[in-house]
Amino acid sequence: MSVKTAVVTGGASGIGLAIAERLRADGHNVAALDLNPSGPSSHKADVTDRAQVDEALAAVREEFGPITILVNAAGQEGYKRFVNLTFEKWQRVIDVNLNGVFHCVQAVLPDMLEAGWGRIVNISSSSAHSGQQYMAHYVSAKSAVNGLTKALALELGPEGITVNAVPPGFIDTPMLRRSEERGLLGGSIDDHIQRTPVRRVGRPEDLAATCSFLISEEAGYITGQIIGVNGGRNT
Ligand code: NAP
Numbered sequence: 001m002s003v004k005t006a007v008v009t010g011g012a013s014g015i016g017l018a019i020a021e022r023l024r025a026d027g028h029n030v031a032a033l034d035l036n037p038s039g040p041s042s043h044k045a046d047v048t049d050r051a052q053v054d055e056a057l058a059a060v061r062e063e064f065g066p067i068t069i070l071v072n073a074a075g076q077e078g079y080k081r082f083v084n085l086t087f088e089k090w091q092r093v094i095d096v097n098l099n100g101v102f103h104c105v106q107a108v109l110p111d112m113l114e115a116g117w118g119r120i121v122n123i124s125s126s127s128a129h130s131g132q133q134y135m136a137h138y139v140s141a142k143s144a145v146n147g148l149t150k151a152l153a154l155e156l157g158p159e160g161i162t163v164n165a166v167p168p169g170f171i172d173t174p175m176l177r178r179s180e181e182r183g184l185l186g187g188s189i190d191d192h193i194q195r196t197p198v199r200r201v202g203r204p205e206d207l208a209a210t211c212s213f214l215i216s217e218e219a220g221y222i223t224g225q226i227i228g229v230n231g232g233r234n235t
Pocket of ligand 1: 009010011013015016033034035045046047048072073074075076096100123124125127167169171172176
């Protein structure tokens with residue numbers, strides 16, 4: 001395998017952190033972008049701010065060279081009855097979960113086009129499949145990420161770039177634990193396990209393994225797909 005340079009947004013926590021660690025173990029050069037970076041090759045950037053993204057990516061290129069793998073895992077959830085949802089909150093959730101993907105893909109794309117090879121994986125959400133009450137902004141953003149994935153796959157396939165979405169469902173991360181603590185899951189994590197066909201909560205490593213495969217050479221015929229990692233909760 002040739003060593004590639006990968007950027008993982010949201011790479012300081014939960015799913016993004018596990019993906020960054022896995023891609024590093026696979027032998028790639030990996031840089032993380034996050035609001036509060038920690039660990040090796042971590043860069044501070046708010047994905048909604050193009051100037052910050054460009055600055056962080058310039059530092060990554062300086063350290064490792066052209067970026068040909070991008071995993072968009074940065075995300076922010078939100079819970080509000082739609083009737084009380086302010087437009088500002090709606091916009092922020094769309095901004096982080098959807099516009100952040102726009103900025104990061106567009107900012108790394110020149111490297112992939114130049115290389116004639118690239119892998120993009122967008123971490124969306126199983127809620128885009130099932131819907132989720134009180135999360136209209138989040139579900140809308142994640143559904144749009146799935147749509148963006150399909151459109152980009154068609155556009156970039158001839159350039160040697162694959163684009164796939166991985167919607168997680170019910171993965172044990174700080175985000176899920178915060179939701180449980182706030183009583184927003186409609187029961188405890190243990191209650192949910194009983195409603196999950198494989199009878200366990202998902203692990204960030206489940207997502208990391210999927211991403212590792214999707215960015216491999218072997219996965220070159222897989223593009224434009226929405227590959228759920230959800231223990232069978234959504235089929
Ligand atoms: P997490 O532990 O909260 O990790 C998300 C990371 O993204 C955090 O480090 C967060 O930073 C960072 N982030 C948030 N806004 C950002 C921004 N504007 N710019 C840069 N980084 C930003 O959550 P997770 O569960 O691992 O979630 C990872 C992805 O999976 C998200 O896209 C989420 O929507 C999706 N997802 C998760 C689940 C699940 O069951 N856990 C289910 C469906 C979808 P701070 O912590 O500093 O805010």
